[in-house]
Amino acid sequence: MIYFRLSSSLQLQYDGALRKLKGTFVSKEVYLLSNDELTALGRPYSLVISLKDASLSETKSYERWEGIEEILNEDIPAIKEGTLMGEFMRFLLMRLRRVLKLEPYADEYMLSVLEGKLNERVKYYDIYIDKDSSEMTSIRYKGNDTDIETVLKIISEPSDAEEALKDIDLMYASRLMGLNRYEEALKLFKEALSSVSGDSMMATEFNLKLGEIYFFLEDKEAAIKSYKLCDKCYIKDIKDYYIRVGHLLLDDKEENGLKLREYYKGILNPTYGKYKGDEYKDIVAYAKPLYPEYEEKCLAAGKAEVG
Secondary structure, three states: OEEEEEOHHHHHHHHHHHHHHOOOOEEEEEEEEEOOEEEEEEEOOEEEEEOOOOOEEEEOOHHHOOOHHHHHHOOOOEEOOOOHHHHHHHHHHHHHHHHHOOOOOOOHHHHHHHHHHHHHHHHHHOEEEOOOOOOOOOEEEOOEEEOHHHHHHHHOOOOHHHHHOOOOOHHHHHHHHHOOOHHHHHHHHHHHHHOOOOOOHHHHHHHHHHHHHHHHOOOHHHHHHHHHOOOHHHOOOHHHHHHHHHHHHHOOOOOOHHHHHHHHHHHHOOHHHHHHOHHHHHHHHHHOOOHHHHHHHHHHHHHHHHO
């Protein structure tokens, strides 16, 4: 259970939404978060909002809360806009407005962009916001469902992983892959992997990158090893993961496997075809009709190996 305030801009946003829900509500500008239940203290009643299903209920005025004077006299921390906690609180409000149809509210595209940006920040804490959930919020920590209170407590502290990776340009490393400069990308992602805990979400992200790099460098054993080091609880597209492993297992054995592997490289990296030129056009013409059936084989083989 944690009490907090919001910075002035965030408070205005929350107050506007709450007043639309309950026109007679007057906020005390103090909030209580317990598990997935957010209480906005106020009068003549306080508002209780479920951050799981967006249900709303009323409870007693803040003046009738036991020990409220002592609580209000304490230095209640304020969540500031622009911080990770502030962005998280803004995300919760945007989700709430959309679920309750409180205009103006973000469309699916805007909300998806915000969720994507937020996931890029919280992944350093092993946290993932499930964008496809039917619930108002569905959040996992280390692969398990967790509550909003736990998330706020975790992200209130600096991330060790983010600090360890601050001098490694991960976006540049990914761009190198797109440019088919895999040897250079390999060095950066190996350095990144060595900088984080082996059981973290970031480690799985880096092992996925390394598996792909080794695949393009034709180092099958290293690729399989990297993929097997991934923790499946952090993998968002498990089907894609199995297919990747399946290619490593089957490409050298199956009839036409080498051509299908070349075709698959173009799926993983769209610039690969441009890099190969006319040669790749011939491969596409031959392999594309055969690939759907072969992909199913790779899926089954990969699942049998690492599922």
